[in-house]
Amino acid sequence: MKRQIEILAPAGSYEGMRAAMNAGCDAIYIGGSSFGARAYANNLDEAALLQAIDEAHIRGKKLYLTVNTLLKEKEHAKQLYSYLEKYYLQGLDAAIVQDVGVLHFIHEQFPGLPVHASTQMTLTMAEGANLLKEYGVTRLVTSRELDLEEIRSIRENTSLEIETFVHGALCYCYSGQCLMSSMIGGRSGNRGRCAQPCRMPYQLWDDYGRLSGEQEKYLLSPKDINTLAIIPELVEAGIDSFKIEGRMKRPEYSAATARLYRKYVDYYLDKGKAAYDKLVSGEEFREDMLQLQDIYNRGGFSEGYARTYHGKSMMSLYRPNHGGVFVGEVKEVQGSQVGILLKERLNAQDILEIRVGHEAVHEFTVKEPHEAGVILRTTAGKRPSPAAEVKKTPNYGQMKAAGTRIKKGAQVYRTKNNALLEEFSREYIEKDAQRGMTGVLVAHTGDRLSLTLRCGGLSSRCGGLSSRCGGKPYESEEVEVTVFHNEAQPAIKQPMTKEKLAAALEKTGETLFYFEELSIDSDEDIFVPVAWLNELRRAGISRLQEALAGKYHRNLDGDRNLDGHQGRKQAVMSAPDGKTGAGNFGISVSVQTELQFEAAMNFLEVTAIYAEYDCFDIKALKRLARRADREIKDFYLSLPQICRKKVYGNLKQDLEELINLPELTGFILKNLEEVALLQSLLNEKMAEKQIILNYNMYTYNKEAKLFWQEHQLEHFTAPIELNYQELRELGISDCDMVVYGHLLLMVSAQCLFENTVGCARAGKNNIQGRLTDRLGKSFYVKTNCTTCYNTIYNGQPLALHKHAADIIRLNPRNIRIDFTKESFNEACQVLRLFYDRFFCSGQDVEELSDYTTGHFKRGIE
Template identity: 25%
Template sequence: MKADRKPPTQPTTPNIKIPELLSPAGNWECAKAAVENGADAIYFGLEQFNARMRAQNITTAELPKLMAYLHLRGVKGYVTLNTLIFPQELTQAEQYLRTIIAAGVDAVIVQDIGICRLIRHLSPDFPIHASTQMTITSTAGIEFAKNLGCELVVLARECSIQEIEKIQKQLQEKQTSLPLEVFVHGALCVAYSGQCLTSEALGGRSANRGECAQACRMPYELIADGKLVDLGDKKYLLSPQDLAGLDVLPELVKAGVTSLKIEGRLKAPEYVANVTRVYRQALDRIITELDPPKSPLVRGTLNSELDPPKSPLVRGTLKSENLNLVPPLLRGVRGDQNVMKQDQKTNINKVGDSSDRYNLEMAFSRGLYTGWFEGINNQELVHARFGKKRGVYLGEVTRISQDKISIKLQAPIKPGDGVVFDNGHPEKQEEGGRIYAVETKGKETILTFGKRDINFRRIQVGDKLWKTSDPELDKQIRQTFSGENPQFQRPLNLEIHGELNQSLIVIATDELGNIVQVESAINLVEAHTKPLTTERLKEQLGRLGNTPFSLGNLTNHLTGELMLPVSELNRLRREIVTQLEELRQQPKRWQLNSNAKLSELLPTKKPSSLTNSNLIVLVRNIEQLQAALESGITTIYCEFENPKNYQTAVKIVRKFPNLQSPIPSPQSPKIFVAPPRITKPGENWILQQVRASEADGYLVRNYDQLEFFAEQVCIGDFSLNVANGLTADYLKNRYNLARLTASYDLNISQLEDLITSCPTDWFEVTIHQYMPMFHMEHCVFCAFLSEGTDYTNCDRPCEKYEVKLRDRVGTEHILQADAGCRNTVFNGKAQTGAEYVQRLIELGLRNFRMEFVNETPEQVSHIISLYRQLLQGEIKGSQLWRELQLQNQLGVTRGTIR
């Protein structure tokens, strides 16, 4: 039976809750590695609809068994359904969700707005977690998720601790709340999750569909005003160091974060075990520091009812020894420095030590850094020297002789360890191998390799050496989750009652609040030699070695000196374990509406009420705006770096006489202006500047803007990720949007499905654009064209240079900054959907959009002229394609719509 939990007594540190530790699991072995090293929950994908489709993933058939295993061990299991769902997939997604809910999964992690709606339609109580793919960066975003029925929000990785605290304060002021989760460790995406279209643009593999091709980890050259900028060995301009929040863990706890998420569903079980273990022990040290004599925290609440004796680990007992290898005094590659330096942050809150860092670097490291947690530092986020795993930095080569190299060692090394030599060209094949012998001479260490293992002609003095493999560490880590017996155990509290000539009664409570009561089959008798003292009871009832439990607090209420045979005590102990295991493995019983139908949520189809096709043009400077007006365009969007210039743009449009246009228009032109794509706490001043333009309407990009511009005419932009009718209906009708821009993840078939599943008047489709690939907090201008760390001291190179990033095949991608100092990398080749326009017109679509980036006014006029002819049926899409191929020096591709 379930016991009613008593409220915990007040801890010495008020209002502090220890967050859940959430670990990744790409397969069963990873799940076990997480459980045995102290994870409170794991997240995993199934065969479909998850953002790590390259992972092995759990199968749907395995789901009930996995959930029973997790719940037995006191661990929650969350399924990732964190991709966009296309119209033809909705029926399949519905059945998929029914299976997940019925299996007793603890929550599902969701990106798609429509899927949130579908889940709530199927079940009123099944927990939804808003994925980081929803790009939530503010209080408005959290409220948006809450209105969808979400019970937890995973914030964007770009949120600093200060911003998290500000969000929490704003939520309190609004008397609303929602638990917050943050990524605390792992690969750091350079682009905002849910806003990266790079893989889609370059290879048709969308990150919003779980198929990221990791173009950010590739080398790029920096071109400023047409000239190559010499950055030395810095080539990986978009590859951030890996996130490591260990040093700021106390600050995250104090900020009230509910869940700490470790990235890594593509990683091996050794990685999962290693990283989980480090953060488990770090959190447990924080618990001890907050309330030393008190008991464990259960699922994030200080609970002084539980008091496991002699246990330094609060949420359970790690049976294997700590991994105490000698660590390096190094942290991460920083800015212009070629070696890593020790973190000097020392205060009473520091929880990580050098052995922790060693383990994390050996698990996987491109350099470890706190990411955006401590604010923006563009000099440190991206060191740009490599974009792949390195490990622990050992030092520079000082001498080379025969099969030996000498080095001034900065970290431990031993025979059997694997190393790689770094000569500044990670894109080429690098030399590496295993150490055969280690010898110390003075300040130098001499490393010997096996014969013919290394080509010493390819190694030079000054090359950097990295330890990439530590077999001894791997062996120790693997032992933490090998075998069948549980190694991480949860505390079990016992109360013992009984009197002479009566049964002995044991009441057992686990950390989840399950409670069982067992009675002895033999009455207690008077003890002549070995009475049942508290110590004796602990000895016999605490023999829980092969179970999920360890003995927590034992309270002895026996009256007098009494005795019971050891065999009966053993039976009671086994019965307690059996009953608790049965209780824990029972699946969660969520409500599931068997009568709910997907069709009840879908919008009603209506034929288009529009007759003429409308060509919409987005411009990015005043000159392009003038060219669009003179070409007779009557719907113009402006996206300028500086919102102050919108007032000028609006005045130009309002004063523009239609009679001056070579193509007379029956109506006055309308101007819509666009705020930046991301809005963070404290950035409403930007939105106020945008609204001060008093434009005809606004191109809204995020949840803050849906709220801020609610009283104005608004168009929903592509960044809202409208990929199905459920999402379209919610945004269109709840927020009274004039139109929606179809997601750029849709190909022509999926696009047809979308616009035919809803009233076609709802949509506009972008048919000409430079795909906005990376949208990122990382400022390339600041990082590589200044010595500054952020906008306060960078001297604004974004206003001085025209910058492009040249990739490995020679394409030069356009880089631009916005008012929030965020950067967008636009594909260097324009994409056209011209060949599908006639088909879309036949389906009833009337609003077609084209976007310009850096074209001259002459190019703008010419391209508009071609698309106008296309919409009027004067030329075919293939003719337009050929014309642009000949005339546009920047190049044009058929794009992602195909």
């Protein structure tokens, strides 16, 4: 049998779910009332979600629930079980998970529920993903930044299903690594509340001035991805599920994208590469691409990272939202009258924008249809005075009042295709696609009527290439039901022929089914009232729906021992850590330069140095480790933020040289790939090196700690986003706690410098710049050319010296100071300040002038 590819569509509402299913998807992913990464979508309440699970199964589809946020300890302990239990019993097909604590809990309490490892886990290699298999993970959702070669490598090295985003919005930052929205406004992407600061305007500067262009305002805003043209390459890379982004978009978007990806995937699987290449070079493909652009695009489309590492062509630098479709050009301007030569057909109620350069200066609604090639005339309004007010528009930030700067040659874009939206609403929202079933009617005189219905097996996907239900069949277990009615009577006048019986039964109307095949076993001289046949059909379809939904319903295998589970968790959490009392900790210092290292050497209370791998060569690391050892300080190597295939190979080679260095105390790990690498290098000798998990490994709850302890990892870093009370509830005696540092807000495969002034690698590794937002707030930018990613840090450092008493009560394992761009003198000032506040108190120490206390008091939602 030919390979099947799942089309996985977004659903931000019940209407969006139905639209996507009617258009041909195989599965949808959707959020419930809690714990989903799109908290502002029109997510379903409990009753609606239970109904949606059944409806998906009746339609022969799957429903995956997003539980892909980080849970605080209170939520984990008190809410997660009751939230998931009903959906588990109803037959939920899978949960999409970010938090390893949630993963561990589901595996313990709902072992029959498949789990998909969310892209928020930042999985870039099979080595990391394979660590999760023993916890019921059946699928990994790859990081969006991976190219085809990396996906092929994952396919070759794991038995897990592979799910990859093929269409929709692209984050600037690696998913799961972004703290920008959280730190700017308290809306955390890790909690499903991202405010999308990446879609706001910024300017890039270095010491000599501004680097970004006047019009290139949206430096962190990637184009949406569209991979229709490269479906053969995606299929052959080994991807099992084509995922479409867009739970915040309208139902018509879900329908349009599901329909076209279903169509083109099936075409390739049917016809092969040569026929596919011919199709995508023709007019039909152009028209389909135009539909996708009309529905939503962001400065056009890119293929994402599939065939390129990064680049300016992937960015929407001039506009951060829907870019519309080019439909014409201004050819005439006479006073307030503007004539537009149309390049595309327009529909009544289409909305158009006239743009000068990249700026929208006039918006209007088309009143009646117009064909391509004609001149459309409109009144652009009187030219306003220089003090004219700027009017807000729902489509694009701010727009000058009508008629200000329109000249010949100005381009015109359609931002709403009304007829297209109405078509998708009519075809995929207002009416349902039907699923095929077979039936057998038995009608013999003196016997009760019986109707047997079967559904499943080779069942058609709706919304594909054929006129009625289309697509290619997929395997599922067949369901059979039989219903009965009154006894058939001998005919007095006109007998019911088999044709009449079939015609009456086949009127399935607006149900979710139609008869692919209907057999009639009847006597020749028989009478059956049509009303009886209608009742029989309705009863049969109702019973069939119950059976299709019911075969997925589950029972809990015995009572779940939640109290026992919590007790075991508490026992593990209470294991002694060797500490003798509150405040019995040292200072750990993370360094990126040798001058920062020298500053740390001057302080006796500094007990550990964390050297960033990206910032030092092997020779320097060995020298620094020996120096730290002479000063009786532990020395740790802090590994890269992201560890993709190429970096993994280089890192492995370096670690093989460093791992037996006696002066090297251990490692700071920042991703699952590094956990797997260290386990493979150390084998049974994990205890010989100290391993610390960085704060981006997210231990927001005790269950997450339990997960890591099962991997012999027991030293953590306190979560940056939790406040004082939440840290108390979690317990951080096994954690370092970051008390100072320019916090890492974003790590990106894109390069701000390459996208503005060109690649910086030629002898300029780790160059620095400054990003400013529309309010003048600054962020610190750094290239990491060794590992080829950009990092963006908060311009204000986190500084918790004034909360020393609270932190001492929290009793962390160590307090941690993270240096990034600090000079020797600045590093010494910071160390003196924190030494005074935590170990002396009362000294006359120079205060910091500009800093933030982050979430220590305010927290996040």
